[in-house]
Amino acid sequence: MSPQRFYKLPPPGVDPAKLSGTLIVIEGPDSSGRSTHIGLLRSWLEEQGYAVAQVGLKRSNLVAAELEKAKQGNILSPRTLSLFYATDFYDQLENQIVPALRAGFVVLSDRYIYTLMARDIVRGAEPGWVESIYSMAPVPEAVFYLMVSSKTLVDRTFQAHAELDYWESGMDCGLGRDWFSSFLKYQRKIRQEFVTMQKAYGFDVVNANRTIPALDADLKGRVQQVLSRVEKR
Amino acid sequence: MIVSRREEHLPGKLIAVEGLDGSGKSTQIHLVHQWLRSKGYRVFFTEWNSSSLVREATKKGKKRQLLTPTTFSLIHATDFADRYERQMLPLLRAGYIVLCDRYIFTSFARDATRGCDQTWLREMYGFARIPDITFFFRLPLEVALGRILEGRPQLKYFEAGMDLGLSPDITESFRVFQGRVLDQYLKMADEYGFTVMDATLSVHEQQKRVRSAIQERIDLALYHKRFFQ
Numbered sequence: 001m002s003p004q005r006f007y008k009l010p011p012p013g014v015d016p017a018k019l020s021g022t023l024i025v026i027e028g029p030d031s032s033g034r035s036t037h038i039g040l041l042r043s044w045l046e047e048q049g050y051a052v053a054q055v056g057l058k059r060s061n062l063v064a065a066e067l068e069k070a071k072q073g074n075i076l077s078p079r080t081l082s083l084f085y086a087t088d089f090y091d092q093l094e095n096q097i098v099p100a101l102r103a104g105f106v107v108l109s110d111r112y113i114y115t116l117m118a119r120d121i122v123r124g125a126e127p128g129w130v131e132s133i134y135s136m137a138p139v140p141e142a143v144f145y146l147m148v149s150s151k152t153l154v155d156r157t158f159q160a161h162a163e164l165d166y167w168e169s170g171m172d173c174g175l176g177r178d179w180f181s182s183f184l185k186y187q188r189k190i191r192q193e194f195v196t197m198q199k200a201y202g203f204d205v206v207n208a209n210r211t212i213p214a215l216d217a218d219l220k221g222r223v224q225q226v227l228s229r230v231e232k233r
Numbered sequence: 234m235i236v237s238r239r240e241e242h243l244p245g246k247l248i249a250v251e252g253l254d255g256s257g258k259s260t261q262i263h264l265v266h267q268w269l270r271s272k273g274y275r276v277f278f279t280e281w282n283s284s285s286l287v288r289e290a291t292k293k294g295k296k297r298q299l300l301t302p303t304t305f306s307l308i309h310a311t312d313f314a315d316r317y318e319r320q321m322l323p324l325l326r327a328g329y330i331v332l333c334d335r336y337i338f339t340s341f342a343r344d345a346t347r348g349c350d351q352t353w354l355r356e357m358y359g360f361a362r363i364p365d366i367t368f369f370f371r372l373p374l375e376v377a378l379g380r381i382l383e384g385r386p387q388l389k390y391f392e393a394g395m396d397l398g399l400s401p402d403i404t405e406s407f408r409v410f411q412g413r414v415l416d417q418y419l420k421m422a423d424e425y426g427f428t429v430m431d432a433t434l435s436v437h438e439q440q441k442r443v444r445s446a447i448q449e450r451i452d453l454a455l456y457h458k459r460f461f462q
Contacts, residue, residue: 084311133357
């Protein structure tokens with residue numbers, strides 16, 4: 001077993017040599033099918049005898065209520081919001097992800113630092129600043145980015161919610177007053193950010209315009225490869 | 234959008250006070266505030282850890298002892314960014330003198346003591362302007378400890394650095410923690426050009442020196458309410 005790698009230094013108090021689990025990240029926009037596929041992967045991995053922990057950028061105990069309040073009122077500056085999200089991320093990293101990795105679990109993360117970084121950069125944050133903030137994150141064994149065309153995304157979003165989300169439409173970014181066109185512009189910007197990051201961070205871009213069974217089979221094949229690679233070390 | 238270059242020219246001036254708990258810095262900056270206000274200068278005062286939204290989360294985190302060194306640091310940076318972008322930066326752009334009771338150096342000193350990486354801390358606060366004057370109120374450790382331990386024996390968990398496991402005894406932990414924080418401050422003094430004040434002098438004597446240092450380095454007439462830039 002080789003020690004868990006981090007982008008830079010691990011957070012104080014975390015010993016990389018003690019983290020024996022495997023971190024796998026599924027990234028992608030809302031309605032790209034992340035949670036469906038994580039659920040399918042989880043059952044499949046458990047059938048094969050792997051202990052699985054599911055984590056995500058849900059809200060942590062620490063700043064949940066305050067973050068929600070801030071988003072409702074849209075009263076924080078972009079940088080404050082960035083740091084609030086970073087606090088939330090590290091709270092989950094230290095309280096969920098690290099303990100699960102220490103216990104040797106396969107950790108399936110529904111989104112990760114990349115979504116947070118892309119959102120910040122689209123809102124004008126300096127990429128170097130954002131990278132530095134998240135530099136204490138563990139490097140995942142694999143990142144699967146579920147790439148969806150705008151058309152598929154719009155169709156799926158309307159089928160699921162019948163309306164567009166304020167933040168997912170980037171309505172705070174001044175891209176226009178029309179929600180639909182703002183949504184398309186914002187999602188395109190985020191996608192471009194992911195394409196840029198893909199070069200630096202080496203994501204696997206996965207075509208998620210396909211049916212659930214087709215994508216499921218593809219993802220399982222990829223996860224299988226990751227696990228056999230890890231086991232050979 | 235997030236744009237606030239540290240080097241950008243701003244018409245306002247930024248004055249910060251730093252020092253250990255018990256060093257008397259809050260008293261001194263309060264007196265500076267009173268002085269500038271009574272003379273009719275455009276001045277604004279802000280203190281560490283005081284943004285209303287973030288305060289709730291911080292309070293909760295501290296009470297339940299949920300914070301790690303990393304989240305402790307981040308939550309204070311969030312608070313700082315909120316005050317910086319909402320108040321301090323706009324006021325500096327508008328030509329105000331902004332007075333800060335504690336600034337980013339508090340985080341550099343405390344969070345580095347808690348094990349946070351120096352580079353990480355400095356990059357995180359990279360958006361914050363270095364003050365025009367940073368007064369550091371220097372007091373021998375034993376004197377600072379004496380002032381706090383005499384007057385306010387109810388030490389708080391994080392304030393005493395209990396999260397570091399330095400000692401099971403809260404008073405002892407506070408002593409060790411404050412000593413390490415002081416070392417961190419002293420290491421920064423040259424790098425950031427602190428104006429070091431002898432905090433063993435009388436309050437009045439210190440204030441006289443603080444005021445003359447400000448007058449020497451800032452053309453106060455430019456900040457008078459009658460003067461329009």
